[in-house]
Amino acid sequence: MPTASSPPEPRRRLGEHGLAWAFLLPSVVVFALFILYPLGRTFYLSAHANDLFGAPSRYVGMKHYTDLLSSADFRHTLVTTALFVLFTVVPGVLGALLLVLLMESRIRGVRLLRSAFALPFAFSVASASVVFSVFYNPASGVLNGLLSNLGLGPVGWLTDSKWALLSVAVSTIWMNLGYNVLVLSAGIGSIPGEITEAARLDGASGLRLARSITVPMLGPSLFFLVVISTVNALQSFGQIHILTRGGPDGSTRTLVYSVYEKAFAYGSSDFGTASAQAVVLMVVVLACTAVQFGVLERKVHYA
Amino acid sequence: MKRSSRALAALLVSGLALTACSSTGSGGSSDDSGAPAASALDQASGVTTIEFWHSMTGKNAEALTALVNQFNTAHQGKIEVKPLFQGTYDDLIAKYKASVQQKATPAVVQVYDIGSRFMVDSKQIVPAQAFADKDGYSLEDLQANIRNYYSFGGKLQSMPFNSSMPLLYLNEDAFKEAGLDPAKPPTTLAELGDMAKKLTKKDADGKTVRYGFGAAIYGWFVEQLLAENGALYCDSDNGRSGKAGKAAFDSAKGAEIVQWWADLVKGGYAANTGRQTTDAQAAFKAGTVAMHLESTGVLRGYTEAAKFTVGTAAFPKTAADDQGGPIIGGASLWISGPGHSDAQKRASWEFEKFLSAPEQQAAWHTGTGYFPVNTKALDLPADKEWVAKYPQFQTAISQLKATKPTTATAGCALGVMPQARKGVETAIEQTIAGTKSAQQALSDAAKELQPAIESYNSSVG
Known part of the structure; x- marks a missing residue:
């Protein structure tokens, strides 16, 4: 009778490994086919010039990358991307937090409010963008109509380079709000009742309760939202494409949109430059996530 | 001198091509x-x-x-x-x-x-x-x-x-209201600007309820205006006598056109509805702009949707002595x-x-x-009937008939033409925003386009 500490028979181990691989195989194949291969291909394309049809024609090494570094246009794109992240992530998460905290107070119809605030989650980016484009329309839009009643405006929400990025950011915040509210509501729901109760017994309420108990206990959810929102903001495409196409004067051209423009728009098929930009985007996403895990996560309290 | 020798060369080449074709006879398979x-x-x-x-x-x-x-x-x-x-x-x-x-x-x-x-x-x-x-x-x-x-x-x-061709669209009701005769539409950019000022209407609070002019920020219109002037958009005779190697839209004429546009917007006489043509179309149909540049292709939609009399006029010239015409x-x-x-x-x-x-x-x-x-x-009778029903279309027919086919009106054949158009659109936006002068914006656009032209030409060989 074998003892518990003896290793399993080699044959059985092999069988188990084989079985494990067999189970893993479909996901490995899908992963290799749709993630690894395109990733490798992107690196390959980024080091090649293109022929007329976008096929790689000759090796150019790091040329696309050095060209990007020296391009003022690309620097502008990076700044725009950073601003877009800032304008969407910070108000998106804080706004959702505020709504969720307000909904904590026992008011009538809070369930209805909760569903209402979660509703944007059900909208597709495309349909929400179309709705916003109607709001923003310079000649017949609702927003300028309201402003003119106040004796203000008209503002070129999407046609003025000072406003366009902000307008796209506002639409993005709205689109993300539903998801953010859902996540934070769930987070609040999972805060153990005895902690809140103990705090209340100690006389904490309102702001004090929120600041010292609810928000710290929401740490993991908030951290999750910041990471996810940042990645989402960096990858936003639909609303930019529908609302502004990167304009006016490139003021809403984020990194992803720039990749699209170089590769497909305006009859361009510069897959080399587009791939180099895609690699830069990947590095930016990795760096953001790494920094967030390195700095923010230390401050997160996991209950 | 230069042009005629080029024409002679073209004739010779086409002549050669013709004889080459006839010499192969009528074989069943494809030849050269x-x-x-x-x-x-x-x-x-x-x-x-x-x-x-x-x-x-x-x-x-x-x-x-x-x-x-x-x-x-x-x-x-x-x-x-x-x-x-x-x-x-x-x-x-x-x-x-x-x-x-x-x-x-x-x-x-x-x-x-x-x-x-x-x-x-x-x-x-x-x-x-x-x-x-x-x-x-x-x-x-x-x-x-x-x-x-x-x-x-x-x-x-x-x-x-x-x-299709570009036309100048008019809101005839707005013309009459402003005391202007829609039968005497503006023919030059200067006239268009003057009329735009007269057609702009403000309410008691000083809000603009109707702009005199409004068009999409669409590079096509600048291409058209340059062709009206007889000016080229790119070198090598608009890329017709050889491969174009350089854009030519950053000329004084180009700057004059873009500046004219930006000034009208900045002065409050033209609506800026951005690049989307559908937004500019909506503004015209809603009566918020009185004069408007668009393609012939939207005429029918306008006459059906607009609650005012839609008029058409020849696409404006940049100056009275312009010798060119619109590009198809x-x-x-x-x-x-x-x-x-x-x-x-x-x-x-x-x-x-x-x-x-x-x-x-x-x-x-x-x-x-x-x-x-x-x-x-x-x-054909069916077509004649249609033109009789939509007399506005006659403008397009007359306009094209009056246009002599030249290299300017043939339009620029640049491999990266879509990107050139986009560059001009950006230049218009920059001039309107006031971040650059029209000349500067166009020069920058041409400079930015240059690597794309060169890389295109080198990949064609």
Whole structure:
């Protein structure tokens, strides 16, 4: 009778490994086919010039990358991307937090409010963008109509380079709000009742309760939202494409949109430059996530 | 001197090409020109299927489907055209490029005007002229300016299909209200600016309720205005006598046009609705702008939707002494060579001849508002009736008749034309925002475009 500490028979181990691989195989194949291969291909394309049809024609090494570094246009794109992240992530998460905290107070119809605030989650980016484009329309839009009643405006929400990025950011915040509210509501729901109760017994309420108990206990959810929102903001495409196409004067051209423009728009098929930009985007996403895990996560309290 | 010697050279070359064609006789297979003889289709067994990629939507798609069905019925058992919608013109070009890489091009493809140079350089096509020469088919009925646009080296490369032109649209009610006569529309940019000031209306609070002018920030209009002036948009005679190597839109004239536009917006006389043409169209239809630049293609939609009398006038000139005219826009149909059988090429040519024939062009014209590419179409009763019903369209007919085909009105054939257009649009935006002067913005746009031109030209070889 074998003892518990003896290793399993080699044959059985092999069988188990084989079985494990067999189970893993479909996901490995899908992963290799749709993630690894395109990733490798992107690196390959980024080091090649293109022929007329976008096929790689000759090796150019790091040329696309050095060209990007020296391009003022690309620097502008990076700044725009950073601003877009800032304008969407910070108000998106804080706004959702505020709504969720307000909904904590026992008011009538809070369930209805909760569903209402979660509703944007059900909208597709495309349909929400179309709705916003109607709001923003310079000649017949609702927003300028309201402003003119106040004796203000008209503002070129999407046609003025000072406003366009902000307008796209506002639409993005709205689109993300539903998801953010859902996540934070769930987070609040999972805060153990005895902690809140103990705090209340100690006389904490309102702001004090929120600041010292609810928000710290929401740490993991908030951290999750910041990471996810940042990645989402960096990858936003639909609303930019529908609302502004990167304009006016490139003021809403984020990194992803720039990749699209170089590769497909305006009859361009510069897959080399587009791939180099895609690699830069990947590095930016990795760096953001790494920094967030390195700095923010230390401050997160996991209950 | 220079021009005449060039014309002589062109004549010589086309003459040589003609003799080359006639010397090959009427063999059944394709020769150097790439055009097979009619027998290729006769000898083919069964149904020859050809794929046709297009970018038509809405009413235009309906009209196109009707024409394709008509063709398929007439050639039942012999030819079947399969129309496939491929998204916008830009989307279509991107997909077409992929299809070239995969060696799976469609037999016939509809490509927008500014993609013409690319299509020639792609070396994937059989010129329409090659078929016409082989058959002794006359292309004389095709409208001269339209033929001029799609001809390179004196040879017609593709079959024009949906052609449009820019017009100046007027809100006649607004004209009357402002004490202006819609029968005397502005003819120059300066006049247009003056009238825009008179047509701009503010309410008691000082809010603008109607702008005098409004057009989409669409580079096409700048191309048109330069052509009206007779100015070139790129070098090498607008890329017609050789490969263009440099943009020429950053001229003093170009700056004058862009500055004029920006000044009207900044002065509060023109609405800035951005690049989306649909937004500018909505503003005109709603009566919030009194004068408006748009293609002939939207005329019918305007007369149906607007609650005021829609007038049309010739596209403005930059100055009274301008000698040029508008450039034809729209798209044409290209026949693929490599990877397609002689029967397919032949079937494609039959399809193109059908679509450009007077009767079909009249149906297309009246169904969509595009300009008929076949001059005979205008003589058909159905077409005459339509023009009588929409007299505004007469403006387009007269405007094109009055335009002499020159290199300026042929339009610039630059491989990276879509990017050039985008650069000019950015320049307009910068001038309106006041971040740059018009001249500076255009010079920067030309400078930014230069690497794209060079990389394009070097990949063409």
